[in-house]
Amino acid sequence: MSAPVAAQTCPPVEHDETRLAELMAAIRIAPNEMTAREISQDLWEIWANAPDARAQALLDRGMQKRAEYNFEAANEAFNELVAYCPDYAEGYNQRAFVQFLRQDFAGALEDLEQALELSPDHIAAKAGLALTLMGLGRTEVAQSILRDALELNPWLPERSLLIEPMGEEL
Secondary structure, eight states, X not given: OOOOOOOOOOOOOOOOHXXXXXXXXXXXXXXXXXXXXXXXXXXXXXXXXXXXXXXXXXXXXHHHHHHTXXXXXXXXXXXXXXXXXXXXXHHHHHHHHHHXXXXXXXXXXXXXXXXXXXXXXXXXXXXXXXXXXXXXXXHHHHHHHHHHHHHHOTTOGGGGGOOOOTTOOO
C-alpha cells in the first residue's frame, strides 16, 4: 500500500537580502531617472522571483493575462497564487494591480496592505497604495504614503502626483 501523497505547499519565500538591501540603497541615491529605472528592473527581478516553479508559473500566467487585458483570468491566477503562497508579497501586489485596473480600489487596498505587511519596503506596492488611496478619495493619507515611497525611490514616475504642502517656499 502506498503512502498518501502530501499536498504540495509553497516553500518559504527567500530573497537575496544582501542584494535587495544594496539595490534599495542604490536607488535612493540614483543620480538620474535612467539609473533608477535600471535599478528598479533589478528589484523587479527579485520581487518577481517566485518561491518555486508552480508559484512562478502562476505569477507568469497572471502577468501575461493582465498584459492581454484578460483581467478575469489574471485575477484567477493571482487568487490561486496567494492561496498557494500566502507569504509571497508579489502575489498580493500583482492581484492588487489587476483590481486597481478594474477600479476595485477597496480590493486593491486590502491586497496592497497585505503585500506591505510581508514586504514593508516594496516600493511598487507603496506607490500602488498611494494611487489606490487617491482612487478612494483619501488624498491626505495618499500623499503621505507617496512621500514614503519617494523616500525609497525619489525617481518614481508617481512623483508628479505629489502635492506640495501649501505655504512652503522652495
